Amino acid sequence: MPAVQQRRNKLAKRLHEQIELARAQQTGAHYAPVKFRTVKDADTGARKQIETNKRVKAWWFTADNGKLAVSLRYGTRVLELAKGKYAIEVASERELGNVLELARTAVLNGELDTAI
Numbered sequence: 001m002p003a004v005q006q007r008r009n010k011l012a013k014r015l016h017e018q019i020e021l022a023r024a025q026q027t028g029a030h031y032a033p034v035k036f037r038t039v040k041d042a043d044t045g046a047r048k049q050i051e052t053n054k055r056v057k058a059w060w061f062t063a064d065n066g067k068l069a070v071s072l073r074y075g076t077r078v079l080e081l082a083k084g085k086y087a088i089e090v091a092s093e094r095e096l097g098n099v100l101e102l103a104r105t106a107v108l109n110g111e112l113d114t115a116i
Contacts, residue, residue, distance in 0.1 A: 007116045008107055011074055015104040017056050022096045031056065060096060067091060070099060072112075079115040 017033060024031035032053040040047050063069040069087040072079045078086050090099050106112055 004110075004113055004116075007074070008110065008113070011072070011107045011112070011116060012104055014073070015100055015107060018059050019097055019100045019104065021056050021058060022060075022093075022100060025058075026093065026097070060090070063087070063089065068093060068096060070096070070103070072103060072115075074116055079112065081112070081115060 020033075021031045033056065034051050035054040036049045037052050038047050038049050059073055060068050060070045068090040070090055071087040072081065080086055081088065088099055088103070090096050107116075
């Protein structure tokens with residue numbers, strides 16, 4: 001698989017987590033995906049895998065003008081969407097899921113390859 005496609009898939013996966021987090025926040029539910037960690041048993045010394053909840057931080061924040069803004073992240077970097085623009089302004093919390101879906105389709109179509 002080409003490196004560009006791997007980057008697209010990684011960002012699309014993270015955007016899917018953000019979409020699920022936004023939906024859970026709107027309904028008042030808790031979203032915590034599961035990840036596996038390898039832990040060494042203190043008594044036997046054997047390694048085993050345990051399930052833990054993955055911490056997902058929200059990519060949206062309240063801007064200075066009082067509206068929501070969504071910044072897309074690739075790893076620890078905030079992506080520059082246009083020259084000098086690092087966030088997408090969202091009118092309300094209800095539209096947050098739709099904006100994240102649009103961003104996900106843009107990533108999968110290759111529109112943000114230069115930013116990644």
